[in-house]
Amino acid sequence: MLKSGSTSVTQSSESQLDAREHLWEEFQNAPLDDAEKERNLGLFIRSPLLARLLAISDVYREIVQIPGSVLDFGTWRGQNAVLCENLRAIFEPFNKQRRIAAFDTFQGYKSHSVDAQVDNENFRDGCYSTGEGYADYLTRLLGLHESINALPHVSSGHKVVAGDIKETLPQFIEDNRNLLVALAFFDMNLEGPTRFALDQILGRCVPGSVLVFFQLQRDFLPGEGYAYVADVLGKVRHELRRSVTYPSLCIVKIL
Ligand SMILES: C[S@@+](CC[C@H](N)C(=O)[O-])C[C@H]1O[C@@H](n2cnc3c(N)ncnc32)[C@H](O)[C@@H]1O
Helix, strand or coil: CCCCCCCCCCCCCHHHHHHHHHHHHHHHCCCCCHHHHHHCHHHCCCHHHHHHHHHHHHHHHHHCCCCCEEEEECCCCCHHHHHHHHHHHHHCCCCCCCCEEEEECCECCCHHHCCCCCCCHHHCCCCCECCCCHHHHHHHHHHHHHHHCCCCCCCCCCEEEECCHHHHHHHHHHHCCCCCEEEEEECCCCHHHHHHHHHHHHHHEEEEEEEEECCCCCCCCCHHHHHHHHHCCCCCCEEEEECCCCCCCEEEEEC
16 A cells, blocks of 8 residues: 555645555556566656656756756655756766765654654654665665766766764765855755755855755745745845746745
8 A cells, every 4th residue: 555645745635645546556556567667657657746856857957057066955765866867867968077965864853853843743753764774775776877877987976975964964065175066955844954054055056056945835844944034035145936847846046
């Protein structure tokens, strides 16, 4: 059975969730062999997921003409990071200086780390925990995708960084003293870590850098909005838009 609500914030009705279960059953019992299934994932991908992929693609296209890395804060399973390696391969196949770094504790939330103002079932202890060894798995996946894409013999140096960003990000910046940030995804849902990451990387952004917030205006997950108001609004010259295909995704472009 599909654990549709285990880690997702959904606005779907019961009947939509039922249809989602049926689609999942059709996926599992599809009359396609594994290779055909892999080549026909569009049969099963739901419109909200497709909207999200399209939104990330739109955002990626905005950074093609600027240098700098892609940082994914709160990568969880790493889908944004893997997508960005493949978008890099599509939109700028010869740019092997586009490094991607995916940050997460990989242990999910711990109650002591959760902002006091958050009251949501997605912040239970261990929620979003990936299990042991996931950082290594994601590192292998990123490497595999890179080895399928153009110039496989030139490594971009993508990194999966495991641990609380309050500990890992300063060291990452120290290890990459020429770091510029072209694109950063913020999806930790909490004010504290989001403000910390913003504080660390704003000085590494250039005109045209893009900061993407997944929950900027969600009332029940206000942390990113608080961080934006405190650290970006009124302090950094920027434009703010929402994604055309995925309205909750908010895009800050540094001017
Ligand atoms: C909503 S999930 C991210 C979902 C993911 N971005 C996606 O696209 O599917 C939030 C993630 O932020 C991570 N996180 C929260 N606080 C963190 C911190 N201080 N340092 C690193 N990761 C953190 C959690 O472990 C969790 O995996």
